[in-house]
Amino acid sequence: MKRKVRVRFAPSPTGALHIGGVRTALYNYLFARQNGGDMLLRIEDTDSARFVPGAEEYIIEALRWLHIEIDEGIGVDSSLNSHGPYRQSERRDIYHQYVKQLLDSGNAYIAFDTPQELEQKRNEIKNFQYDASTRMQMRNSLTMTAQEVKNHIDSGEQYVVRFKVNPDEDVHVHDLIRGEVVINSSIIDDKVLYKSADDLPTYHLANIVDDHLMEITHVIRGEEWLPSAPLHVLLYRAFGWDDTMPQFAHLPLLLKPDGNGKLSKRDGDRLGFPVFPLEFHDQKTGTVSSGYRESGYYPEAVINFLALLGWHATGDKEIYSMQELINDFSLDRVSKAGAKFDFEKGKWFNHQYLQMRDNKLIAQEFIPILKEHGVNPEIYPAETIEHIVGLMKERVNFVSELWEQCNFFFVAPTEYDEKSMKKRWKEDSPKHMQELLALLKQQDDWSAEALDNLIMPWIAEKEYGVGIVMNAFRICLVGAARGPHIWEITDVLGKEETIRRVEECIRRNA
């Protein structure tokens, strides 16, 4: 019987959700949606020492912002949750049961070696590994009598439960992206599955038990997990769950834009781009990390950008909506090699989505920025602001960059750009502007066409040169040699304001 596809995204609440984690969540989501399956969110908080308050809420909010929908688990209406709890710290009783099962079946044993003792071993012996070759020299239930073990435990001594890995066996892992991966069990150490100190399992045990109990069919996770995949296969076997073992897919890593290595938070700080979806306030350190949302990215752009970092369909298509991604995504087209994070391309994606966006929406996003700069948006008709953003959006990547490009529509120039003046404001310019002023004052039809028909012939007749006159005119209106077509500017400014600005400019630069 074919099981319903169920995938999970299982982050640790140890801080903000890294952008690589976001991509893992996205691929899981796309796969689930494409196959009519469920997407679960599980919190892997088995490391009590690294727990960061607020991290869970952050993860939920980030996924929500990106429209990565969770069907089951954390952050979902509890009536839809049939396999909970979904926080590993709340599943202690469940893990106890399975630890006992492994102990009883002889697949695991209790070890009393302290972290200090192990540290010392590692220093003494060059490649020390706790495994079949060394376990009989250690302090554990394999080298003690049952009574000794009991005494140690009863006296309150901390212990761990280790997985007993049989040596010299080739373990096959079938990976949906990489194919068959084979490794010999001798290089796998007797992994700690449970620690009595905090009464919690480690990742490996919790992960296998939960994936089994939650009926996960596909484990899609980062490549850093590939080396422990054989261990996980061994665990499924030890539990007798071979027949329902999920399929694995290990995703390539996101790498630093320059140099080598995994993309880290430090790279973002160093190169000036966010590595987190949302701004993150670390309550422990008091530091704030920038986020894509706060940097002005549209979630659609982030999704599109991330989707193509490690996956690509046949062909040249680059702009994908979430629905298109769901339709086209496939694990066998995920690339195997790590992808360097190209932040510039991310900006380009946002530019594309800005161009496609309705001007009404952009205007709404721009209004708060106007207010920040002391402009009262109320005095402008909504259409005017929409018109302006529509005019200017093609030259920016973010709404936040709009102000710098179009502030002159709202605020008359108070100073004149030095470079532009030097290049475009000639000796005759005041005289030209005076004559222009006279023409403008008696002009009633203020349309672009009418103004063009008025000014161009005059320039031609006087032989002043179009560039000379128009650039001086532009400086009067904008304060610099930049901006859209001049009749677009006069159109928005209107006759009165246009004339006022020309007069002011002549007065100050005569």
Added chain:
RNA sequence: GGUGCUAUCGUCUAGCGGUUAGGACAAAAGAUUCUCAAUCUUUAAACCGGGGUUCGAUUCCCCGUAGCACUACCA
């Protein structure tokens, strides 16, 4: 050190034995224009090296090299 994974323009990638090795970002040049952008056009830019297999390898296999990951009572 050990084990594993990976390898096409600077970057993301297409290619799945025979191609002028394609697209996009970034870069450069030109066009356009009253300016700055944008836009359009064009240019430059790659199969890691060596062996095989084959009539023929970027493509398949092996070796080397390089990069990355893992090697915790972290995930």
